[in-house]
Amino acid sequence: MIINSILYYMIFVPSILIYGIGMQKLTFQPTVEHLLLTCCKLLLCTVIASGLSYLVTVYILAPLTLVSLMPITCLLMYLIFSLLSSLAFFKFETKSVLEVAFPIIFISVNESTSLVQCLVVDFSMCVFFAIIMLVFCALIKRLKSTHPIKEFNTGSVIFISIAILIIAFYGANISWLTMLK
Amino acid sequence: MNEKNKRQLYIFATALILIPAAGRLASGIILYLGIVFICLFGTLLQYLFEIFASKYAKSIYSIVIIIFLSSIFNQLVKLFSPLMNLYTDFSIYLVSFSVLIIKFVALENDETIAESLSKKFLVILKFTPLFFLIFLLRDYFGYGTITFPGLSKMIEIHLPYPNMFKDTFFYGSIPFAVIIIAIIMASIERGIRLKNYFSLKSKEKDKK
Numbered sequence: 001m002i003i004n005s006i007l008y009y010m011i012f013v014p015s016i017l018i019y020g021i022g023m024q025k026l027t028f029q030p031t032v033e034h035l036l037l038t039c040c041k042l043l044l045c046t047v048i049a050s051g052l053s054y055l056v057t058v059y060i061l062a063p064l065t066l067v068s069l070m071p072i073t074c075l076l077m078y079l080i081f082s083l084l085s086s087l088a089f090f091k092f093e094t095k096s097v098l099e100v101a102f103p104i105i106f107i108s109v110n111e112s113t114s115l116v117q118c119l120v121v122d123f124s125m126c127v128f129f130a131i132i133m134l135v136f137c138a139l140i141k142r143l144k145s146t147h148p149i150k151e152f153n154t155g156s157v158i159f160i161s162i163a164i165l166i167i168a169f170y171g172a173n174i175s176w177l178t179m180l181k
Numbered sequence: 182m183n184e185k186n187k188r189q190l191y192i193f194a195t196a197l198i199l200i201p202a203a204g205r206l207a208s209g210i211i212l213y214l215g216i217v218f219i220c221l222f223g224t225l226l227q228y229l230f231e232i233f234a235s236k237y238a239k240s241i242y243s244i245v246i247i248i249f250l251s252s253i254f255n256q257l258v259k260l261f262s263p264l265m266n267l268y269t270d271f272s273i274y275l276v277s278f279s280v281l282i283i284k285f286v287a288l289e290n291d292e293t294i295a296e297s298l299s300k301k302f303l304v305i306l307k308f309t310p311l312f313f314l315i316f317l318l319r320d321y322f323g324y325g326t327i328t329f330p331g332l333s334k335m336i337e338i339h340l341p342y343p344n345m346f347k348d349t350f351f352y353g354s355i356p357f358a359v360i361i362i363a364i365i366m367a368s369i370e371r372g373i374r375l376k377n378y379f380s381l382k383s384k385e386k387d388k389k
Contacts, residue, residue, distance in 0.1 A: 018355055019275055020200035024193070068252060071274055075248050079241060098244065099278040106274055150374075155193040159363035163356040174354075 002120055005112075010124035014169045015107060016132060017162055022100035026136055026158055035137070039130040042097050042104075045085055047122050049077040050105045054118045057109060074105045100129065136161070192369065195308045196362045198279050199315055201272045204323045204353050207330040208268040209316035211258060213309070215273050216282065219250045220301055223286035226250075228294055243286050251277040262332050311365070318361050322346060323353025 009015060016022060053074045061067055078101055104125050112118040139161055202208050226246050234242070251273050259266040276282070285301050320327055325342030328335045346352050 018201070020197045021275070023197055024279065068256060071248055071252060072245075075244065079244070102278055103275050110271075150370075155189065155196070156363040156367045156370075158193075159196070159359050159366070163359040163363070166356045166359070 002116065005117055005120050006124050009121050010128050012169065012172075014128065014132070014166060015125060016129050017166050018170070019103060019107070020162075021103045022097075022129060022133075023158070023162065024099065025133070026140070026155075032134070032137060035130065035133055038097050039126065039133075041082075041085060041089075042101055042129070043123070043126045045078060045081045046101050046104050046108075046126060047119055049074070049081050049101075050108045050122045051115060051119050053077045053105065054109050054112070054115055070109065071106060074109060075102060078102060078105055104129075132165070135165075188373075189370075191304075191308065192311065192366055194279055195311060196315070196366065198276050199312070199362065200355065200359065201275045202316075203268045203272070204319045204358065205268065205328045205335070206313075206316045206320045207265065207328040207335050208272070209313065210330055211265055211269045212273065212276060213312060215251065215254045215258075215269075215276070216285075217305065218254050219247060219277060219282060220285040220305065221298070222250055223247060224288060224294065224298060224301065227286060227288050231288065243283070247277050247282060247286055248274075262330065264333060264335070265330050311369075315358075315362055315365065318365075319353075319358045322357065322361070 053070070056073050056077075057067065057070050061069055061073070078098075082098075082101075104122060108118050108122040108125065112121055136158070140158075143157060198212075199209075202212055223243070223246050227243055230242055230246075255266070255270065255273055258269060285304075288297055317327065321340060321342075325340055325346070327338045327340065330336075351357060
């Protein structure tokens, strides 16, 4: 079951592309050195935060039927751990990854049925994020040297490549080409 | 950042909000109301916090305000129409963490409430046509209808729908929506470029 969820969230279902998480970082022209540090920080903080918020929701919030407080606990756990990690590793300066980390924690707590599955889903989504950002870094670098049509120089090319990647990863899982009738 | 880059960033950031939402215009209307709600009450709450608390933890409590308000909006939608809540339950939380929203709630130094609110609503007015255009196109190509949110049932208006689109489900899916956004962004750039070209030409004619 663990291997099932790893493969599902890492390769077959690109949740990061489908929900558009973290794609705003592409406007700031990421480089490979930034990527390594931000992904390490992302991995550390989100895995611990998602595990703890899963435990809090299952054992404290659910018996009291206060499940609508789940997003707030996710956010608070993430803020606490990012503060602690920036105090511990103050030598390395990283940009803030809040807009990537919070949806990952939220999705992993929302869609898992046990603690181990929550941690595994979180880990595989972070790994997928690192891979996808590497691919986009290469794409942007390549596009700068080829001078395509000027109107596509804005985010249009990024959007079209997102669409192609979604079809490549996800298209075999869903039968889009079946008849509606 | 010069003006061109700023404009591209704004369009890019608004378009990214729209990907996780469901493909109907009704859910788009509810998301739009959510954004306005967060903007309005977010600035008011932040102003209140600045009076009572120090400016020390400004960025942290702005984020907590955003999450708190989006939870409240979610419950309000659930109260009025549980059907609409099924469409927008998940996406309102993902939407509330884009670059724009965090900017919408922030207060700059030495500004009264009225000034900052009017500035922010001008920005919101600027991106509403793009917002609704994308949702309209997604709704039409995917389902052939235009929908509005209703209390117990979505109000649907059926439009003539060519046979070419009826065959597959692909036109109502996320990759096609992303392609629509890309085409619209490219055509906006083209339109602005043409407008600049024609205004330059008329200036040269006036000089002569």
